[in-house]
Amino acid sequence: MSENNPRETSLWTNDFILTSLSNLFLFFSYHMLTPTLPVYVVKMGGDKFEAGLVIGLFTITALLIRPFAGQALNVLD
Numbered sequence: 001m002s003e004n005n006p007r008e009t010s011l012w013t014n015d016f017i018l019t020s021l022s023n024l025f026l027f028f029s030y031h032m033l034t035p036t037l038p039v040y041v042v043k044m045g046g047d048k049f050e051a052g053l054v055i056g057l058f059t060i061t062a063l064l065i066r067p068f069a070g071q072a073l074n075v076l077d
Contacts, residue, residue, distance in 0.1 A: 030062070 037058065038051035046054075 034058075 034055065038048075038055055041051040041054050042048070
């Protein structure tokens with residue numbers, strides 16, 4: 001890379017912006033689902049314990065799947 005060309009050293013490339021926006025919307029949807037899921041469980045006839053269990057399983061599953069998703073994405077490189 002040449003230090004004289006600012007386009008080669010710029011952080012704000014199209015790929016970076018699209019990746020940042022996709023991460024923003026991904027985490028936004030996750031954080032919108034977290035508070036509404038227990039309300040949905042209770043409205044469907046579940047009690048508070050079941051709502052907590054659903055949120056706990058949802059969170060644990062999200063944490064456990066990330067290493068496998070990361071390995072799958074590394075295969076694409």
